[in-house]
Amino acid sequence: xxxxxxxxxxxxxxxxxxxxxxxxxxxxxxxxxxxxxxxxxxxxxxxxxxxxxxxxxxxxxxxxxxxxxxxxxxxxxxxxxxxxxxxxxxxxxxxxxxxxxxxxxxxxxxxxxxxxxxxxxxxxxxxxxxxxxxxxxxxxxxxxxxxxxxxxxxxxxxxxxxxxxxxxxxxxxxxxxxxxxxxxxxxxxxxxxxxxxxxxxxxxxxxxxxxxxxxxxxxxxxxxxxxxxxxxxxxxxxxxxxxxxxxxxxxxxxxxxxxxxxxxxxxxxxxxxxxxxxxxxxxxxxxxxxxxxxxxxxxxxxxxxxxxxxxxxxxxxxxxxxxxxxxxxxxxxxxxxxx
Amino acid sequence: xxxxxxxxxxxxxxxxxxxxxxxxxxxxxxxxxxxxxxxxxxxxxxxxxxxxxxxxxxxxxxxxxxxxxxxxxxxxxxxxxxxxxxxxxxxxxxxxxxxxxxxxxxxxxxxxxxxxxxxxxxxxxxxxxxxxxxxxxxxxxxxxxxxxxxxxxxxxxxxxxxxxxxxxxxxxxxxxxxxxxxxxxxxxxxxxxxxxxxxxxxxxxxxxxxxxxxxxxxxxxxxxxxxxxxxxxxxxxxxxxxxxxxxxxxxxxxxxxxxxxxxxxxxxxxxxxxxxxxxxxxxxxxxxxxxxxxxxxxxxxxxxxxxxxxxxxxxxxxxxxxxxxxxxxxxxxxxxxxxxxxxxxxxxxxxxxxxxxxxxxxxxxxxxxxxxxxxxxxxxxxxxxxxxxxxxxxxxxxxxxxxxxxxxxxxxxxxxxxxxxxx
Numbered sequence: 001x002x003x004x005x006x007x008x009x010x011x012x013x014x015x016x017x018x019x020x021x022x023x024x025x026x027x028x029x030x031x032x033x034x035x036x037x038x039x040x041x042x043x044x045x046x047x048x049x050x051x052x053x054x055x056x057x058x059x060x061x062x063x064x065x066x067x068x069x070x071x072x073x074x075x076x077x078x079x080x081x082x083x084x085x086x087x088x089x090x091x092x093x094x095x096x097x098x099x100x101x102x103x104x105x106x107x108x109x110x111x112x113x114x115x116x117x118x119x120x121x122x123x124x125x126x127x128x129x130x131x132x133x134x135x136x137x138x139x140x141x142x143x144x145x146x147x148x149x150x151x152x153x154x155x156x157x158x159x160x161x162x163x164x165x166x167x168x169x170x171x172x173x174x175x176x177x178x179x180x181x182x183x184x185x186x187x188x189x190x191x192x193x194x195x196x197x198x199x200x201x202x203x204x205x206x207x208x209x210x211x212x213x214x215x216x217x218x219x220x221x222x223x224x225x226x227x228x229x230x231x232x233x234x235x236x237x238x239x240x241x242x243x244x245x246x247x248x249x250x251x252x253x254x255x256x257x258x259x260x261x262x263x264x265x266x267x268x269x270x271x272x273x274x275x276x277x278x279x280x281x282x283x284x285x286x287x288x289x290x291x292x293x294x295x296x297x298x299x300x301x302x303x304x305x306x307x308x309x310x311x312x313x314x315x316x317x318x319x320x321x322x323x324x325x326x327x328x329x330x331x332x333x334x335x336x337x338x339x
Numbered sequence: 340x341x342x343x344x345x346x347x348x349x350x351x352x353x354x355x356x357x358x359x360x361x362x363x364x365x366x367x368x369x370x371x372x373x374x375x376x377x378x379x380x381x382x383x384x385x386x387x388x389x390x391x392x393x394x395x396x397x398x399x400x401x402x403x404x405x406x407x408x409x410x411x412x413x414x415x416x417x418x419x420x421x422x423x424x425x426x427x428x429x430x431x432x433x434x435x436x437x438x439x440x441x442x443x444x445x446x447x448x449x450x451x452x453x454x455x456x457x458x459x460x461x462x463x464x465x466x467x468x469x470x471x472x473x474x475x476x477x478x479x480x481x482x483x484x485x486x487x488x489x490x491x492x493x494x495x496x497x498x499x500x501x502x503x504x505x506x507x508x509x510x511x512x513x514x515x516x517x518x519x520x521x522x523x524x525x526x527x528x529x530x531x532x533x534x535x536x537x538x539x540x541x542x543x544x545x546x547x548x549x550x551x552x553x554x555x556x557x558x559x560x561x562x563x564x565x566x567x568x569x570x571x572x573x574x575x576x577x578x579x580x581x582x583x584x585x586x587x588x589x590x591x592x593x594x595x596x597x598x599x600x601x602x603x604x605x606x607x608x609x610x611x612x613x614x615x616x617x618x619x620x621x622x623x624x625x626x627x628x629x630x631x632x633x634x635x636x637x638x639x640x641x642x643x644x645x646x647x648x649x650x651x652x653x654x655x656x657x658x659x660x661x662x663x664x665x666x667x668x669x670x671x672x673x674x675x676x677x678x679x680x681x682x683x684x685x686x687x688x689x690x691x692x693x694x695x696x697x698x699x700x701x702x703x704x705x706x707x708x709x710x711x712x713x714x715x716x717x718x719x720x721x722x723x724x725x726x727x728x729x730x731x732x733x734x735x736x737x738x739x740x741x742x743x744x745x746x747x748x749x750x751x752x753x754x755x756x757x758x759x760x761x762x
Contacts, residue, residue, distance in 0.1 A: 077451060082429060085655035087452035174587060175594060175603070195536075195588045197740050283537070284588030285735035300422055303447060303724040 071100055071311035077304040093308075100312040109294075110313065114320075116201075117270065117290040124208045124269045125262060131209065132216025133258075137250070139217070140224045150221075157214035165278040168207045169194075172279075197287035200280050204288050208275045212268075216261060223257030224250065259332055267321055291317050376407035377658040379665045382424065382435040384417040384648070389615035393681045401668050408661050417441075418592075421723065428453040428653060436656040437665055440485055442476035442647050443716060443723040449479035450720035455654040455662075456482045462652065462663040464671070465688075472710070473687040476718050477649050485649035486670045487687035489678065491610045492706060492713040493544055493643040497630045498622055501527055501605040509606075509632040513548070513574060516606075516635045520583040523605045533595045533604040534578060536586035536737040539729040541608055543644040546571040547714050548637020553725050554754060556717035560762045563729070564751030567639075572736050572743030574637060579737050588734050596620075608634055610646065614683045614702050631705050645713035647687065679703050685710060721757055728753035 039046065073093045081091035104110040139150055156164060171178050172193035180190035193203045227249065235245045271292045276282060282289035282297065289297070291313060299310035379401075383394050395412045402410050413435065415423055421444050427434035428448070440448060448454050457463050463483060466474070473487035497509050502519070505526040510516035520531020535541040546552065551567030554560065562568065578584040585604060587594045596613065598604045600620020609617075614629075623629050634643045650666045652659065668674065672694065675686035680696025685706050697703050716722055732746035741749070755761055 077425070077429075082452055084428060084431065084452055085455065085653070085659075087654050089452050169590070173590065173594070175585075175598060195586075195738060197738055200588075280589060283734055284738040285731050285740050287738075287740065300426075302727045303421070303425075303721075304451075305425070 067311040067314055070307050071315050072097055073308055074099075075307040077307070080307065096308075100308055101316070104309070104312050104316060110291075110316070113286075113289055113291055113294050116288070120201075120205065120208075120288075120290055121266055121269045123205055124212065124272075125265050127205070127209050128212040128216050128265065129258070129262060132213050132220055133254075135213065135217045136220035136224055137246075139221060153217055154214045156211055157218075161211065161274050162278055164211060165207060165275055168203075168210075169279055172203055194280055195284055197284055200284055200288050204276055204279055207279060208269065208272060211275065212265060216265065219257055219261045220254060223254045227253035263325065263328055266324065270321060271317070374407060375405045375661040375664055377661055378409045378411055379437060379658060379661050380411040380413060380435040381437045381665065382413050382415045382420060382439060384415055384420045384439045384441070386612060386616050387414055387416070389619060390612070390682050390684075393615075393678060397674055397677055398665075398669065401665055404668065405661070405664065408665075410665065424448070424453070425451075428655070431655055434653050434655060436653055436658055436662040437669075438651050438653065439488065440649050440651045441723075442645075442649060442718075443726075445476050445485045445649050445651060446479045446718055446720045447723040448651065449482075449484040453654055454484040455652040455656065455659060456484060457486065457652065457663070457666075458483050460663045461660070462486055462666040464667050468672075468688045468690050470687055470689060470710075472645055472713075472715055473647060475715060476647070478718065479720065485651035486666050488648045488650050488670050489611075489675075489684045490645070490647035490687050490710050491612060491685055492645055492709045493541075493608055493610045493634055494631045494706065494709060495606055495634055496599065496609050496613070496617065497606045497632065498599070498602055499628050499630045500622070501529060501602060502630070505605070509630060510635050511632070512636040512641075513545075513578075513638070517578070517581065517583050520605075524582065527605075529602065530582070530585045530598075530604045531606060532578065532584040533598050533607040534575065534584040534586045534737075535591040535595055535608075536579075536588050536734055537591035537730070539726050539733045540644065540646075541591075542571070542575060542729070542733050543714075544608060544634040544642060545575050545637060547642030547644070548635070548640055549574060550637070550639040552714070553729070554717055554719075554758065554761070556719055558762070559758070559760070561751050561754045561758065563754060564747040568747040568750070569743050570638065572733075572746050575733075576736050576743060586737050588738055611682075611684050611702060611706055615681075631702060633709060642712075642714040643709060645710060645715050647685075719758075724757055725754065728757075 072095060074096050075091075075093040079091065079093040082089045135153060139146060139153070143149075174180060174190055174192050174195055177193070179193065183190060192199055194200050231249050231253070232245055235249055240248070270290075272290070273292050273296065276288055276290055276293045277296070280288045282293050286294075295310045295313035295317070298306045298313065381398055383391060383398070385391050385394050391414050395414075398410050398412045402408060420438070421441070424434065424438050424440075424444075425448075428451075438448075440454075445454070463486060469487055470490060473490045474483075477483050477485040477487060495509060501523065502509065505519070505523040507519040507522050508515075510519045516532065523529055523531045543553075546563070546568060549567045549570040551562060551565060551571050553563050555562050575584075579586050585598070595607055595609075596616055599607045600617060600622060602622040607613075617623055617629060618626055633641070650669055652662045652666060656662050670687070672686075672688050672691045675688055675691040676694035676696045678684045679686050679691065679694070679700055683700050683702035685703055686692060686697060691697055692703075692707065729750050732741065732750045735741040736743055736746045
C-alpha cells in the first residue's frame, strides 16, 4: 500500500508542474500549499509510516546523533549532567571539534587495535567459511546418521553465547582446565591458553570459529540444496572430476549465498563483543582487545568514564563497516552480481 | 469514513501506549512518626560463600531492631560493584540505598555526586572512636561521605605443613622468598608463591618494597615511573620468570584461592578478606595450618597497602533516614565485633578491638599492627582510577609483552593524563 501511495505522490506532483508552470498562466502554487495538498491526499500513508519513523528515530536516530555529538566534545563522567537526589549537577563539557578524531587516528592505540581487529575478523571469517563449506558438503551427501550429525553441528548455535564462552573459559584454565589436563595426560606441558598473548589470540579465534560454524554450515547447506542436481549429473556424464564439479558447479552455485554470509559474518565478527569480553576481557594486557571491547572499556570500565573517546571509536567503527559494505558491494557488482 | 475511524483508533492507541508508562512510586519510608520504616537495599561486596552469610545475617538483624524496615540484602561481586554502582547511580534507578564501597572508590563516588553527605546524620556516632587512618578515606572536600566498616592490609599467607616439609621459615624479604620457593619446589614439588597477575592491587607491596609509590599527593607528583617503580616491575617479573611464583592473566582470584586451598602453592599474598574463604579449603580443615606473616620486604623498604571498606549512602536514596540508621548499625561496635569473631575482619573502631571476639582472633591480632604501619593510599577522587592503567601494564610485564621500563613510563603517562597539572 505504501508503494502505491508513494507512486501517486510523484504523479500528482508531476501533473501539478505540467499544468501550473509550463502554461505560464501565473505564479506557481506556493510550496506550503503543495505540502498541504500532499498531506490531505496522502495523510493516511503518512499516519501509517509515522510509527516506524518514530521508532527508528528514537532507537537508532537519537543515539546515533547523540553519539556523533558526544564524539566532538570532551564529555566524561565528571562533566555530564547528573541529578542524584539532592545533588543537581549541570553539564560542563564543551565542544572540541575534531580533536578526538585527530587523537584517535594519529595515536598508536586506535591503529594498533584496528590491526588486531582486522587480523581477528579475516581469520575468523575465512576459517569459519572454509570449515562451514567443508561440513556443508559432507552433510549434503547421503551418509548414515546425517540428521544426527546436522543436529550435533548446530548445537553451538542453540546454546546461548555467553554459556558456551564461559564453558570454554573453564576448558582453557591453565591449571584446572580440561584441555591442559588432557595435554598433561599425554605428557605435554600445559599451554598458557589465556595467559600468553599469542595463545590468547589463538584461543579467542578458536572459540569464535566454533561459535560461527553452525551459521555458515546451515546457510551454505541451504545454498547447496538449491543447486539443481541435473548440473552435477551432466558434469559427471562429461567426465568431470569431483574437484572440477566443486570448482565449476558448487562454488558458482553458492555464490549468492556465500557473498551474503561473508558480508554478514564479517560485520558480526568485527563487532563480536561477547567472545572477547567474556573470555579474556581484552587481556592479557590488551592483547586481544578489539575495537568494540576497547570502546566499551572507555565508557564503562575506566574511571572517569571517557564518553567522548568511546563515541569517537564507535563512530569510527561505523564508518569503517560502512566503507567495507560499500566497497564489497561495488566489487561484487563489477563481477556481475546484481546486488 | 471507515478509514478515518481506524486511523483515529490507531492514533489513540499510540497516544495511550505513550502515556501508559506510568511512574512506579517506590514506597518511600521515613521517620515521620519517629519510627523507621520502608526498604533499605544494601549492596554487599564481600566474598560469596564465606563472608556473605555472616553479613547477610548481620544485616537482617537490623530488622529486629526496626521491625517496620525491610532490609534487602544484595550480594554483588566485588569486581563488578564499582561499575554496577556507577551505572545505577547515574541512571538514577535500581541503585541501592547503601553500598559497601571500597576505600578508593569512596572519594571517586563522592566527587561524582553519588553519595549523600553524612555529617550531622544518624549514620555517624562516636566519630572519635574510629581509627584515624580508616576515617581518612571517607572524607572528600571536608565532608564525610562514608563510615568505615572494616580496615585491612596485606600479609603473606603460608601453608605451615608445606613449609615445614621443605624445611623453610616464612620469608621476610624477596631474597628469602626466592630461596624458600626453590627449596619448596625441590622438596615437595609445589610452587612457592601465587602472585595475582590480573589485579594490580597485589603489586603494591612490591612497589612499596622498592621504596616507590603510585603518586605523591602532597607534592602532586606522579612517582610510579621513577626508578623505584621500574625496579618493582623487574622484581615481580623476576619472581615469575625464575619459577618462584605462578600467575595468571585472568581469573586470578579463583585460581589463587583454589591453588592455595588445595596445597598446590605454599604461599600467597593476601589480606584478611581471604581468611574465611581460605579456611574452607581441604588443606586448612585444621585452622592452625594457616600461617600469616608480614609481606616480604623489597630491596629497600617494607610496606603493604592500607585498604578496607566503607558503607556509603546513595544520594538518591528514597529512604535516607533508615539508610543512615542502617549504616550506623552495621558499623557499630557490636557488629564489628561479630565480623571480627566470625570472619577475622579488622574493626575500624578502637573500642571494638577490646571486645573478646576481636581479642580471641589471632588473625585480627596479627593484622592490627600491620594496619597501623600500612602505607596509606592517596585519598584523591582519582584514587580508584589509578588501577586500570597500572593493571594493563602490570599484566603486560608479567606476560612478557613489555619491558619494566616501558611499563613504568606508560603507567606514568596515563596518570599524568588523568591528574591534570601533576608533575
